[in-house]
Amino acid sequence: MGLCEKCGKSFPNLTGNTCNKCIKLTGPGLTDFERGEIKKQPQCKGCSMVYILLEGSLCGACDHEEDRLCTAAIRQLEEDPVIELLRRAQQHKDDASSKRLKQPLQQNAALKKASEVRSRQTKQAIQIVNKTSRILVEGSLQYHALSSDVLRKAKVALIAIPMMGTDEAKTLLKNTKKQLRDAYDAIPAQEGCSKPQLDWGKAYITITQPNSKKPLAITNKDYAAGTVENMFSLFTNDGLITPAEVKARRFGITLVAYEIDEDDENASADVSESETSDLDGPGRKKKDDFKVPAVPAKKRKASASMSETRPPYRSSFRPPVDEVPELEYDTYRFTKVTVVIDDGGSPTVKYHDELDSIEIVAGWADAISDTPNGGYLSKGYSKIGFLGKYKGERFAIFQARPNHALNKANTDDLVDELRLLARGQYFLDSFKQRAQAYGKSVPKMRWNYAGAFVGIAETADTAPEGVTAPALGTSLTYNAFLVLPFLDIAGSLNGEVKFSGADQAGHNSDTIGRWMDVYAHHVLDDSLGHILLTDLQGALFPGLTCDELVLYDPQAHTLKQDSGYWDKGSEGINAFKLQHKCKTLCQALGLPKLKGTPAMKSTSGKEQETSGKGRTGGEGGTSKKGFHLA
DSSP: OEEOTTTOOEETTOOSSSOHHHHHHTOTTOOHHHHHHHHHSOBOTTTOOBOTTOOSSSOHHHHHHHHHTHHHHHHHHHHSHHHHHHHHHHHHHHTSOHHHHTSOOOOOHHHHHHHHHHHHHHHHHHHHHHHHHEEEEEEEEEEEOTTOSSEEEOSOOOEEEEEETTSBHHHHHHHHHHHHHHHHHTSOOBTTBOOOOEEEEEEEEEEOOTTOSSOEEOOOGGGGSSBHHHHHHHHHHTTOSOHHHHHHTEEEEEEEEEEOOTTOTTOOTTOOHHHHOSTTGGGSSOGGGOSOOOOOSSOOOOOHHHHHHSOSOOOOOOOOOOOOOOOOEEEEEEEEEEEEEOTTSOEEEEEEEEEEEEEEETTGGGGOSSSOBTTEEEEOSSEEEEEEEETTEEEEEEEEOTTSSOHHHHHHHHHHHHHHHHHHHHHHHHHHHHHHHTTOOOOSEEETTTTOEEEEEOOTTTSOTTOOOOOTTSSOSSSEEEEEEOOOGGGSSSOEEEOOOSSSOOOOOSHHHHHHHHHHHHHHHHTTTSEEEESOEEEEEOOSSSOEEEEOOOEEEETTOOSOTTOOHHHHHHHHHHHOOOOHHHHHTTOOOOOOOGGGOOOOHHHHHHTTOSSSOTTTTBOTTSOBOO
16 A cells, blocks of 8 residues: 655555645646645545546546455455454545535425525624614814804814724713814814814813704713713613614714913813813713813903804894895996005005996995895995996995095095005015914915905096096996905804904904904014004905905004004004003014003093094994995
């Protein structure tokens, strides 16, 4: 009997030291797949030859040799029959077909169908267990802004946290906070976009309700005790999640943080969770302590202007209105007046040679009311605004109110205002450069200046002979008009916001307001003390990546007292120096402390109240209903 030195198997008729299957397997150039196929091929138990279609354990030659040896086997039985029978029985057992031994038990049709049904039910049961044991939690981030009590959504994508029902609820809350904080910290810095600093230590968890704009704070200590399945069941029983969410086994939670006052030395963005966080559940605290954090002792005050423009409650009712008739326009030919400002900040007024045309809505004077109507937009103390079209786009047109100024005074004041808008944008650009040099990012803001100009119209009194032009007193009261890009304050986030007065420095507590206070300081410093921008105001408009502040209708004080009728010269500048309080941002941007002269502080309270309400300044085009187009 031969023994293969490769696989160690015995073959009675083996003529060499290696069986034929091992010879094939060790051949050159074979892939793993080809070797696997060779191993599957049947092999003769007698001679070790490999036959693809071999049936049984022996090939034909070995089977014939087995019969030939039968007589000798009988003789061996006569010598020792018991031992030989046992040996032959063991040999036949070893030679049994492995393929046959691995076949499943033979079943009739009924038994086979029953087995298939049982197998299918087992798989479905496993799937149901997996599905019912998993709960999908969606996490979002909001924060309390310094400027108001309204929650703002952080620009962080919704995160999905798959949890098992047996997981600890405290683990879910910790994971939610960590992932949302990491996502917020990972927001890339963008030019003109700055994100508020948040106090993560005082953050708390709320349940997100699809049908409500405000999330509901989780104050029940039982919600955070036990497992996620227990939390899900309590939310379901208390009606805090919708039937659709119950069916889908999912719910949403919101992490609510507080914006940090950067000028508050006691505030910190890295407060330890173990000291103040409510996300650890009742495990580290007394059970009754699992509540929404109390309001800080230091009240988060909004600026006075924001409180005035955003009452605590505003009715959403809108009375039915009649169908708005199509507006009619008068077309004027006009000379365009623009302002060009050089690198040194000096503005130059440019009168264009070619004539242009603009459409002014007709009949707006008959539609003046408390709300925009019939082409009328808004009015202030000395200016009035109405609608116009220039090159197919809507613009806001401003003039002095009728009988409030002479024609020349109206022209001079509007050109002064256009010049001041250009200067405002110039200093805003340098402000951003300064912040970048000191490693800071200014919130996204701009002046409503791009595309602005003053037009001097040809009217029936001034048009050349043979040219038909509307007369003064129809669409235009004066022949000069200021054209500014149209702004719909109703679409802003907070309405119109005043950051400073004509004679009062700003003392704002919110992020945007503090940047505006520093901006005013920068203008005075960047102009070497020659120019101070005052009466800063604007509106914050929502954007895809970050909100944008649009500024308009400024005033100024200059050393030469030549910026406009509102200019109080060095007296106004000195008043600002005395009132301004430098903030942390002022120091961070390298701005020097301001020192005024108390002897020059002579502006009376009455003068402060009426400041900025001269010929065409002051409130500009402000409407009580929140529309400002300047």
